[in-house]
Amino acid sequence: MGLSPEKHRHRSIRPGLGTLALVAMAVALALGLVVAPAEAIQGQAQRLMYVHVPAAWTAFAAFALVLVASVAVLMRRHPRWDARAQAAAELGVGMTALAIVEGSLWGHTAWGVWWTWDARLVTTAVLLLLYLGYLGVRGLPGDRVHVSRRAAVVGVVGFVQVPVVHFSVLWWRTLHQPPTLLQPTASPPISPLMLTALLAAVVAFMLGGAWFLRRRVAQLVPVEPSPSADHADTGPVPVVVTRGAS
Amino acid sequence: MNQATSKVVDSGPMDVEGTGTGRSAKPDGPRFWQQVVLLVRRDLAVEAATREASATVPPLILAGLLLAGLGFELPPESLAVLAPGLVWLLVLTAAVPLARSLLAAERDDDAWDLLRALTSPSALLAGKATTLCLLLWLAWGFGGVLALALLEAQWSVAAVLAAAVAMPGVAVNVTVYGVLMAEQRRPALLTTLVLTAGLPALVAGSQVAATEQTGPWFVLLGVYDLVAIVTAWAVFPTLLDT
Numbered sequence: 090m091g092l093s094p095e096k097h098r099h100r101s102i103r104p105g106l107g108t109l110a111l112v113a114m115a116v117a118l119a120l121g122l123v124v125a126p127a128e129a130i131q132g133q134a135q136r137l138m139y140v141h142v143p144a145a146w147t148a149f150a151a152f153a154l155v156l157v158a159s160v161a162v163l164m165r166r167h168p169r170w171d172a173r174a175q176a177a178a179e180l181g182v183g184m185t186a187l188a189i190v191e192g193s194l195w196g197h198t199a200w201g202v203w204w205t206w207d208a209r210l211v212t213t214a215v216l217l218l219l220y221l222g223y224l225g226v227r228g229l230p231g232d233r234v235h236v237s238r239r240a241a242v243v244g245v246v247g248f249v250q251v252p253v254v255h256f257s258v259l260w261w262r263t264l265h266q267p268p269t270l271l272q273p274t275a276s277p278p279i280s281p282l283m284l285t286a287l288l289a290a291v292v293a294f295m296l297g298g299a300w301f302l303r304r305r306v307a308q309l310v311p312v313e314p315s316p317s318a319d320h321a322d323t324g325p326v327p328v329v330v331t332r333g334a335s
Numbered sequence: 336m337n338q339a340t341s342k343v344v345d346s347g348p349m350d351v352e353g354t355g356t357g358r359s360a361k362p363d364g365p366r367f368w369q370q371v372v373l374l375v376r377r378d379l380a381v382e383a384a385t386r387e388a389s390a391t392v393p394p395l396i397l398a399g400l401l402l403a404g405l406g407f408e409l410p411p412e413s414l415a416v417l418a419p420g421l422v423w424l425l426v427l428t429a430a431v432p433l434a435r436s437l438l439a440a441e442r443d444d445d446a447w448d449l450l451r452a453l454t455s456p457s458a459l460l461a462g463k464a465t466t467l468c469l470l471l472w473l474a475w476g477f478g479g480v481l482a483l484a485l486l487e488a489q490w491s492v493a494a495v496l497a498a499a500v501a502m503p504g505v506a507v508n509v510t511v512y513g514v515l516m517a518e519q520r521r522p523a524l525l526t527t528l529v530l531t532a533g534l535p536a537l538v539a540g541s542q543v544a545a546t547e548q549t550g551p552w553f554v555l556l557g558v559y560d561l562v563a564i565v566t567a568w569a570v571f572p573t574l575l576d577t
Contacts, residue, residue, distance in 0.1 A: 165572050214535065219531040225524045226515070235577040238513050242570045243528065249562050253535055260551065290559055 110300045113293035120286035128283075136199040139286055141191035144184045145213075145295035151181030151298065152220065152251050159244030162237055169310050174244055176305035178223050180298050184219045206315040208257040209265035217255050219247045366570060367458050371432065371519040374462025379469075381440045388436070388470050388561070392429045398480045399425040400485055411487055418488030419544035422478040427533040429474050429524045430505065434513030442517070456572040460510060464567075467513075469507035475502070494544035500556045501536035506562035511567045514574055537558040 100151070121139035128135035158174035192210065193203050227240045258265050259274065278288070382388055403421055404414055441447035451459065475498045482488035509529055516525045536559065539552040546552075 147476065147503050163570060208538075212538075215534050218527055222527040222531065223525060225521070225527070229519055229524075231518075232497045238573055242511065242515060244533065245570050246508060246563075246566050247528075249536060249566070250557070254540075260555070278391050286530065 091328055099292075104267070106300045106303060110293065110296035111290070113296050117286065117290040117293040120282075120289045125282045125286035126280065131197055135192050137195040140291040141188055142287060143196060143290040144188040144191060146291055147294045147298045148181045148184035148216075149187060149251060150256070150295065151177045151184060152216075152248060154302075155181060155220070155223070155244045156248040159241035162241040163245070166234070166238070168322065169306065171241070172306045172309035173302070174237075175224075176240065176302045178220050178227075178244070179305065180301055181222045182217060184222065184294075184298070185213060189213060189217065207265050208260070209254070212250070212254040212257045216250050219250055224249060227263055233328055349375075350378075366454065367461075367484045370454050370458035371461045371465060372421050374458065375465050375469075378440075378462070378466040382470075384464075385440070385574060387439070390471070391432055392474050393477055395432070396425045396474060397481060399428065400478070400481050402403075404485060404564055413485040415488050415563070416488040416545070418482040418495060420541035421486075422475065422488075423537045423540045424480050425478055426471060426475045427501045427505070427537060428526075430467075430471060430533065431508045431522070431529050433470055434516070434525060434529055435522065437463060437467065437510065437513035438517045451575055456575050459575070460567060460571045463514075464503070464506045467510055468502050471502050471509075471520055472498070488492040489544075491544065493549045496539070497543035497549070497552065497556060500553060500560065501540050503534045504556070505533050506561035507560075507563045507567045511571065511574065514571075553566055 117139065121136055125136070127133050152176035155174050158170045158177060161170035162174060172222075180289070189210070192213075196205065197203050203306050223243045225232060227236065229236050353386045360386045390548045400421065403417070407414070407417070407577070409417065438447055440451055445474065454462075479488070479490055479495070479498075484488060510534070512525060519525075535555060539559070541553045
């Protein structure tokens with residue numbers, strides 16, 4: 090007896106990616122919690138950066154994937170791209186929420202408040218709302234193809250907010266610090282050990298995100314009946330009446 | 336079918352191919368602009384006949400300003416600082432009912448499919464967005480005058496120019512979302528989409544009124560307009576097919 094398409098698809102997911110993500114997480118944890126020194130002023134609270142920054146970067150990458158997949162849905166109309174767009178949006182929303190929560194925890198120790206009306210915080214929260222709206226559009230009732238194309242429109246139009254979030258710390262005078270790594274200087278103002286721990290965490294989050302995307306896409310893509318299943322299913326044949334062109 | 340709608344639907348020039356078969360018209364040369372002008376005139380005629388926006392938007396903005404002044408309990412000088420952002424927020428909020436009524440006349444008259452068949456997607460987008468842009472400019476102007484009178488707002492020429500520059504991008508985004516959600520009964524979802532889409536206009540419009548270095552904010556508004564128009568132009572035909 091062969092595997093059902095659902096089981097076959099889950100088996101086809103490469104186990105190596107999950108393992109790799111787990112190993113990377115373990116390495117990142119060791120580097121972030123043990124190897125990297127505590128920051129001179131902020132102390133241990135600075136270690137939250139090893140989750141906050143990778144979560145934010147993974148969210149940006151996920152939203153970029155939503156854009157790419159949405160364009161592909163509009164151009165190629167393949168359900169797999171639609172599934173990728175949804176999975177990426179879910180990942181992005183989760184990572185954005187994590188980045189906000191982590192930032193809030195850090196903010197409470199560094200600034201003394203859980204929330205402040207800072208441009209980066211507000212634009213990030215708006216970004217979260219936007220992609221929650223995107224997922225809301227995906228949940229609208231109606232024909233699946235139409236809903237996926239409507240969601241793709243939101244995925245394309247909504248991406249304009251992502252650069253606004255990134256550049257918000259440069260455009261406004263904000264409490265949130267400007268980019269440490271993504272700035273045009275020869276050497277970023279961060280200790281090499283901290284930089285190593287941060288980059289390891291970024292790699293771990295990206296791998297974990299990729300693993301999530303694979304699993305979720307596999308769940309979301311509709312099962313295509315195999316040829317043998319077509320023969321086995323001998324249900325009533327629909328009668329299709331085509332109207333002649335006028 | 337109401338008089339304003341029937342007048343335009345029955346008019347010949349929309350079918351620029353002259354075939355009468357309902358083929359989509361091509362958006363090239365003056366024909367595209369003819370369609371846009373006809374659509375704008377038609378929508379303004381519908382508005383004049385129904386007074387839907389003019390009866391709902393001014394009270395909404397007035398209520399927002401009055402309640403903000405009362406509820407925030409701030410001294411007048413603080414309210415004056417708050418006013419530009421508040422006006423922008425109220426205009427974006429007013430864009431939500433405008434988005435919901437974007438296709439209301441066509442739906443009521445069952446003329447949406449006919450309009451789609453006779454008009455090119457680009458002209459339809461441009462026509463609807465232009466009407467919406469005019470209404471949003473009026474809404475901003477009304478809110479600006481009210482803020483001047485009630486909150487002692489200090490409007491600079493740059494702030495007025497920022498509203499002029501920002502509104503096309505807002506109108507195009509609201510048009511896309513209005514068409515996208517036309518058949519859905521999810522007003523809160525539409526509100527979320529419209530308010531978040533207007534974020535660059537809100538922040539840049541408010542900052543232009545509050546700072547002296549306005550150049551970068553105008554650049555942001557220009558880029559916002561450009562991106563909004565290009566993306567809407569690219570996705571609108573697909574949206575009309577769904």
